[in-house]
Amino acid sequence: MSQSVCVVYHSGYGHTQKQAEAVAEGVSSLGDIECHLLPVADLEADDAPAWGLLDACDAMIFGSPTYMGSASAPFKAFMEATSQRWMEQRWAMKLAAGFTNSGSQNGDKQNTLMQFITLAAQHGMLWVNLNQMPGNNSTAGSVDDMNRLGASLGAMAQSAVDAGPEVGPTKADLDTARAFGAHVATCAQRWNS
Ligand SMILES: Cc1cc2nc3c(=O)[nH]c(=O)nc-3n(C[C@H](O)[C@H](O)[C@H](O)COP(=O)(O)O)c2cc1C
Secondary structure, three states: OOEEEEEEEOOOOOHHHHHHHHHHHHHHOOOOEEEEEEEHHHHOOOOOHHHHHHHHOOEEEEEEEEEOOEEOHHHHHHHHHOHHHHHHOOOOOOEEEEEEEEOOOOOOHHHHHHHHHHHHHHOOOEEOOOOOOOOOOOOOOOOOOOOOOOOOOOEEEEOOOOOOOOOOOOHHHHHHHHHHHHHHHHHHHHHOO
16 A cells, blocks of 8 residues: 655745645655645544545655744644643554745744754654755855755755745755655655555
8 A cells, every 4th residue: 555645734824835836746656656745734523534635645845934033823723732642552553754835044943843843753753854955055055055054954955035926935845845845745644564
């Protein structure tokens, strides 16, 4: 049976949605694996069918814009809505990973990824890191490098605050997100084989 990966995300203005779509493309690039792209709005009702997809999947990838140095309020509502599953440890031993996008180069994105890691740890899930060397950190580097923001814990992207999602995240950030999705899918296949 093929593995399945859920990308569960929030995006207020569409920038993080582009990052989420790139992550999902990366997952799907492996072929024999299902990928479900789930906005948190699809998980507002306790009996929403999307909860069944999360319960059944092999790996979850959390994604949120960084708002005020943390995951956005709608994503936090999703986090809290998982508490019944936490009680049952229903998601224990699944893989988890995460990504975030913000307006500033730094923007305190690390804190959002740390929130995701804590969520995964509370659920007994196993964290999958970015698995890419930092780019743009030498005289030969450039903003066009993969992982130009130098993350390790998950995928980061940056989008200009005065431009729409057709401008940002940049190609480098979307390529980073795609490679990250493919990495998580590879880990899911290896972990569950
Ligand atoms: C309420 C709010 C809070 C924000 N806080 C931060 C922040 O802490 N750091 C940052 O770099 N950008 C911050 N931003 C900018 C967003 O992270 C940025 O515009 C991002 O691309 C929005 O993603 P979205 O279109 O998926 O909502 C904030 C934006 C909003 C609306």
